[in-house]
Amino acid sequence: MLTTAQASDAQDSPALDLLIVGAGFAGLYMLHLARQQGLRALAIDAAPSVGGTWYANRYPGARVDIQSMEYSFGFDEPLQQQWHWSERYAGQPELLRYANHVAERFGLRDGIALSTRMLGGAYDAAAAQWQVDGLGPDGSRRHWRARFLVMATGPLSAPNRPSFPGLASFDGPVLHSADWPLAPVDFSGQRVGVIGTGSSGIQLIPLLAEQAAQLTVFQRTPAYAVPAHNGPLEAAYEARTKADYAGFRARNRAMRTGFGSDLPPGPGSALDASAAEREASFEARWRIGGFSLLSAYADIMVSAPANALVADFVRRQIRAAVHDPATAELLCPQHTIGCKRLCVDSGYYATFNRPNVRLVDIASAPIEAITASGLTLADGQQHRLDSLVLATGFDAITGTLLRLDLRGRDGLRLGEHWAAGPRNHLGLMVAGFPNLFVVGGPGCPAAFVNNMVSIEQQVQWISRCLADLTAAGRHCIEPTPEAEAQWLAKVNSAAQATLFLSCNSWYLGANVPGKPRQFMPLVGGFAAYSALCDEVAQQGYPGFKLS
Numbered sequence: 001m002l003t004t005a006q007a008s009d010a011q012d013s014p015a016l017d018l019l020i021v022g023a024g025f026a027g028l029y030m031l032h033l034a035r036q037q038g039l040r041a042l043a044i045d046a047a048p049s050v051g052g053t054w055y056a057n058r059y060p061g062a063r064v065d066i067q068s069m070e071y072s073f074g075f076d077e078p079l080q081q082q083w084h085w086s087e088r089y090a091g092q093p094e095l096l097r098y099a100n101h102v103a104e105r106f107g108l109r110d111g112i113a114l115s116t117r118m119l120g121g122a123y124d125a126a127a128a129q130w131q132v133d134g135l136g137p138d139g140s141r142r143h144w145r146a147r148f149l150v151m152a153t154g155p156l157s158a159p160n161r162p163s164f165p166g167l168a169s170f171d172g173p174v175l176h177s178a179d180w181p182l183a184p185v186d187f188s189g190q191r192v193g194v195i196g197t198g199s200s201g202i203q204l205i206p207l208l209a210e211q212a213a214q215l216t217v218f219q220r221t222p223a224y225a226v227p228a229h230n231g232p233l234e235a236a237y238e239a240r241t242k243a244d245y246a247g248f249r250a251r252n253r254a255m256r257t258g259f260g261s262d263l264p265p266g267p268g269s270a271l272d273a274s275a276a277e278r279e280a281s282f283e284a285r286w287r288i289g290g291f292s293l294l295s296a297y298a299d300i301m302v303s304a305p306a307n308a309l310v311a312d313f314v315r316r317q318i319r320a321a322v323h324d325p326a327t328a329e330l331l332c333p334q335h336t337i338g339c340k341r342l343c344v345d346s347g348y349y350a351t352f353n354r355p356n357v358r359l360v361d362i363a364s365a366p367i368e369a370i371t372a373s374g375l376t377l378a379d380g381q382q383h384r385l386d387s388l389v390l391a392t393g394f395d396a397i398t399g400t401l402l403r404l405d406l407r408g409r410d411g412l413r414l415g416e417h418w419a420a421g422p423r424n425h426l427g428l429m430v431a432g433f434p435n436l437f438v439v440g441g442p443g444c445p446a447a448f449v450n451n452m453v454s455i456e457q458q459v460q461w462i463s464r465c466l467a468d469l470t471a472a473g474r475h476c477i478e479p480t481p482e483a484e485a486q487w488l489a490k491v492n493s494a495a496q497a498t499l500f501l502s503c504n505s506w507y508l509g510a511n512v513p514g515k516p517r518q519f520m521p522l523v524g525g526f527a528a529y530s531a532l533c534d535e536v537a538q539q540g541y542p543g544f545k546l547s
């Protein structure tokens with residue numbers, strides 16, 4: 001936050017109805033709806049481009065893990081009819097083009113300030129306004145006043161950069177998957193090290209292996225990866241979907257995950273099926289690819305024995321794909337499948353058959369230090385490297401919000417309010433922080449849902465809420481502490497009924513040292529959540545104070 005003196009020097013814009021932080025898909029859609037409602041709205045983004053996560057994650061191989069006909073906006077029929085995806089799972093460049101197209105198509109550019117970073121914001125109860133401080137493109141101080149503040153900052157936008165001892169002394173480039181250089185990086189002839197084997201590592205490793213002289217993958221926990229079977233989008237599938245796109249979107253919205261209506265979840269328990277039936281079902285879903293394997297039976301994420309059957313199936317696929325038995329064994333995860341987000345890959349396991357790729361286990365011998373010329377492990381192994389890639393993920397869901405200086409009523413800091421872990425009501429609003437909305441934050445199912453569907457639902461809810469407030473002549477909405485406590489209990493009990501607490505995932509904050517261990521997303525399905533949010537609005541916002 002700026003001091004009072006600094007704030008008075010800052011360039012002050014005219015008061016806004018709505019300040020939107022983030023110009024990714026959530027920010028773009030929020031701006032579009034706000035303008036349609038006649039609100040004075042501005043979206044700011046620290047990046048020099050719209051696109052959010054699809055601008056930041058430019059690493060080779062970055063690709064969406066939900067099919068593009070589903071992972072795209074459904075709110076506008078001409079948009080969904082006219083846009084053509086070239087591949088089944090679009091790559092980052094195409095997704096970024098799509099974000100730019102949306103900004104152009106809906107005339108949003110003049111409502112977006114790029115290279116403009118929020119530093120902090122405080123709720124001014126006397127003026128019933130958010131006072132927000134930031135920096136403009138030239139580094140000059142900026143100040144905005146807005147009745148409503150929408151944090152469309154994304155759940156995966158604060159990179160996790162572990163503090164490996166000696167990292168700063170490394171002589172070569174250190175790249176992070178979520179902050180990749182704009183110019184293409186040439187790894188030809190180099191010895192490259194990759195730390196991290198989550199979705200990002202799994203996508204970039206096969207491509208780096210094709211370039212590097214030697215690629216060493218430092219693995220702390222092996223990941224379960226299912227094949228994407230990516231390829232050109234089939235014309236017949238596209239035509240069939242577009243013939244009733246609205247119906248397709250509606251069927252997806254009725255799913256727990258907001259996608260996958262083409263291949264609905266299998267009913268019943270994996271334990272009730274015969275071994276042959278199970279194998280046939282897993283095989284069929286493996287051949288189709290993507291997340292569908294986890295919904296082969298209804299109890300895979302709630303029954304440990306059912307889950308073990310799927311995990312065993314994937315380990316058998318890994319052993320079949322990887323020639324060296326010792327490497328294959330090291331690549332076989334032992335934790336609950338799906339407990340960490342499942343990865344969707346293109347040739348990941350087979351990459352370890354290349355003679356220039358080596359897998360190193362850093363669970364048994366952790367990284368002791370990074371030196372000028374490489375990396376030393378606890379057992380004394382030395383690895384000489386020319387470049388180091390960190391695919392170490394994100395301070396997920398809360399990281400971006402807590403890195404800002406956000407203060408609610410009476411100067412209450414968000415960091416204090418969330419000291420024991422995040423809490424809010426409906427996954428949308430925080431007690432003590434009036435008129436502040438969070439899209440894709442804790443307490444909502446976004447992490448388990450097609451994020452485009454989740455964004456549309458939350459942004460539409462916020463838009464409706466703003467309209468309802470105006471119609472009722474109210475200025476301010478804020479959840480009650482009681483409603484917030486009840487919602488937190490709901491989030492916790494929903495997670496406890498599943499297998500999601502059985503491993504260290506970013507859902508739990510367990511990937512960031514010192515972060516409170518609390519399960520952050522809401523399990524229970526998109527359709528149920530969406531219906532509940534609608535009911536709250538319909539009933540006049542019980543659980544909220546309107547003033």
Ligand code: NA7
Pocket residue numbers: 156162177195196197198199200201220221341362391392393394504506511
């Ligand atoms: P993830 O899924 O959080 O993966 C990060 C990887 O980095 C994972 O293998 C971690 O091992 C590893 N990691 C993190 N910190 C360390 C340290 N300190 N030492 C060694 N290894 C470490 O991030 P991604 O970017 O791949 O994907 C995030 C989401 O983006 C993904 O779920 C999709 O939704 C899209 P660990 O498993 O913690 O032992």
